[in-house]
Amino acid sequence: MTAVRAIAAHPILRRVLSALGTLFGVAVFVFVMLRAIPGNQITAGLGTEAAALTPSQRAALEAYYGLDKPLVVQFFSWLGNIFTGNLGFSSRAQVSVVDLTAQSLPVTLELAVFSIVLALLIGIPLGMLSASKPDSPRDAFGQTVGLLGLSIPAFLLATALLAILSATIRFNPNGEAFAHLTENPLLNLQQMLLPSLVLGFGIAAPIMRTTRTAVLEVRGNDFIRTARAKGVGPRRLQFRHVLGNALVPIVTMTGLQFGYLLGGAVVVEQIFSLPGIGRQVLLGIQQKEYAVVQSTVLLIALAFVIVNLLTDLLYRIIDPRVRAE
Amino acid sequence: MSDITGSAPAALAQGRAGERLRLLLHSRSGMAGLVVVGLLAVLCLAAAFGLLPYDPLAQTPALRLRPPSAAHWFGTDQFGRDVFSRVAAGVANSALIALVAVAFATIVGTLSGVVAGFYRGAPDAVVSGVTNVLFAFPPLLLALSLASVLDRSWFTIAVAIAIVYVPIFIRVTRGPVLSLREIDYVKAATSTGQSRAAIMFRHVLPNITSIVIVQVTLSLSWAVLTEASLSFLGLGAPPPAPSLGSMIYEARTLVYIAPWTMAAPGIVIVLFVVGLNLLGDGLRDSLDPRNRGTK
Numbered sequence: 001m002t003a004v005r006a007i008a009a010h011p012i013l014r015r016v017l018s019a020l021g022t023l024f025g026v027a028v029f030v031f032v033m034l035r036a037i038p039g040n041q042i043t044a045g046l047g048t049e050a051a052a053l054t055p056s057q058r059a060a061l062e063a064y065y066g067l068d069k070p071l072v073v074q075f076f077s078w079l080g081n082i083f084t085g086n087l088g089f090s091s092r093a094q095v096s097v098v099d100l101t102a103q104s105l106p107v108t109l110e111l112a113v114f115s116i117v118l119a120l121l122i123g124i125p126l127g128m129l130s131a132s133k134p135d136s137p138r139d140a141f142g143q144t145v146g147l148l149g150l151s152i153p154a155f156l157l158a159t160a161l162l163a164i165l166s167a168t169i170r171f172n173p174n175g176e177a178f179a180h181l182t183e184n185p186l187l188n189l190q191q192m193l194l195p196s197l198v199l200g201f202g203i204a205a206p207i208m209r210t211t212r213t214a215v216l217e218v219r220g221n222d223f224i225r226t227a228r229a230k231g232v233g234p235r236r237l238q239f240r241h242v243l244g245n246a247l248v249p250i251v252t253m254t255g256l257q258f259g260y261l262l263g264g265a266v267v268v269e270q271i272f273s274l275p276g277i278g279r280q281v282l283l284g285i286q287q288k289e290y291a292v293v294q295s296t297v298l299l300i301a302l303a304f305v306i307v308n309l310l311t312d313l314l315y316r317i318i319d320p321r322v323r324a325e
Numbered sequence: 326m327s328d329i330t331g332s333a334p335a336a337l338a339q340g341r342a343g344e345r346l347r348l349l350l351h352s353r354s355g356m357a358g359l360v361v362v363g364l365l366a367v368l369c370l371a372a373a374f375g376l377l378p379y380d381p382l383a384q385t386p387a388l389r390l391r392p393p394s395a396a397h398w399f400g401t402d403q404f405g406r407d408v409f410s411r412v413a414a415g416v417a418n419s420a421l422i423a424l425v426a427v428a429f430a431t432i433v434g435t436l437s438g439v440v441a442g443f444y445r446g447a448p449d450a451v452v453s454g455v456t457n458v459l460f461a462f463p464p465l466l467l468a469l470s471l472a473s474v475l476d477r478s479w480f481t482i483a484v485a486i487a488i489v490y491v492p493i494f495i496r497v498t499r500g501p502v503l504s505l506r507e508i509d510y511v512k513a514a515t516s517t518g519q520s521r522a523a524i525m526f527r528h529v530l531p532n533i534t535s536i537v538i539v540q541v542t543l544s545l546s547w548a549v550l551t552e553a554s555l556s557f558l559g560l561g562a563p564p565p566a567p568s569l570g571s572m573i574y575e576a577r578t579l580v581y582i583a584p585w586t587m588a589a590p591g592i593v594i595v596l597f598v599v600g601l602n603l604l605g606d607g608l609r610d611s612l613d614p615r616n617r618g619t620k
Binding site: 259 | 454455457458459461462463464465466469470471473474546550553554557558559560570573574576577580581587591594595598599602603
């Protein structure tokens, strides 16, 4: 009992346990959602031919796929398969979902890293610019860019950019077959440029707004006045004292944007023909390969829960007040 | 964040409706948002009552891909359909889906959030568990998966979007309710022997209305974006129903010869979302008691 209580009292362990509980809920949700679709593996595999099956053939197939067992048994056998690394098989691509994901995940991760870096490079300076003189033209400029970032849908920006750039300066690296970073880094970086710009612009907006608010709030504190009074230079004051203390909300906001990023990746990967994990879901939906959809969505949710957990733990490193609790 | 949830809800209720409206009209962004959303609402009503210049579905092959003119304000598309009428009908459709989705999310989310925060215990554990699970999915991906599972119609799209936004309403209401139940007048109401349900509806709900109103406006803008993204990806309401997302999808191959086919729905959807965002920001500023008297 004391061990249980000790675990429950430890903030990090408690957070990890709650994340595990959430993941179990996620698995149940994905399983139930996919079961809600009319039809099953048999009709999905055979299409309209499934109607021609005799009752005994159908029963044999149901036994083969385990569909004759109770739902709870089916759920746990599915979950057991996942734990042993069996995420299902794509009958169209003739590869396992694990192999599919091993191909697509690095593409999306690369896209995610570039997008977040671009978003921070756009968002933080823009937020600091806005905050440096509230209600001035430069603040209005920063806020307008932020508002547009929040309001222009990724699919519109991507489609328009692609159309305009390929028509005017004939720049369309995404028209060629996708090059992996290890094969042809130069072409790969060109192919990643527009997609990460589109996603980065969307994420830059909330980062810009958060930076502006946080910087304004920190600047009003007494310790900033004290630092200035004891002769800290303006540059050091701005970066070390103001930005350093404004970092907690900025990191939180960036972590929260990961969800937008993965959702936006579906749209952007589709438009720019990047063979990432978002496209894998969309293709699975379009081709009615529900095993692919089920496992991929589960993996994405897993990644999302882990990122949220890491963001939470990252606070403890950045913010000594949280660490002390 | 704790200072917002701690003091704001109690103070928010004290402002009179008139003063709030005055503050909203006073803020430039709130006013601009109100005007844009108002104009688009008029467009939606025109579409709903059949007052558009052309039938948005009527094809006139002889008038394919005509540039904007006095007869066709936004030009015509590849089937000779009037782009202005299609954009107006598309705005009306996406407004309907967004309104139904957000109404559903508001009612379910707010009630669950209030019950969870007010009763604590088992209801809170269940509601918070479900919230965490729904938050584990990237919003657009969840809407996409739900939309692919359900039959394709405008109503199921609205339901899919609603499920995505329910947890947001739970989260924004549960926190303030947690602090409200510790406030003296709620405790006083408990000690006078009022039932828990009565306290919840009479003393707790009215105090979180401002938070909910702001959240509704911002959620509407996300719902419009989500609906457009779904229909762009081919998972929206089925054709030929006009939708801004699918219009932009169809226009991507026409954009060289007929740029208006993309520009018209593109500009309108950005205006729509900008308007809702400005209105939401304006409402937040005017409903936040900390900003009272500063402008």
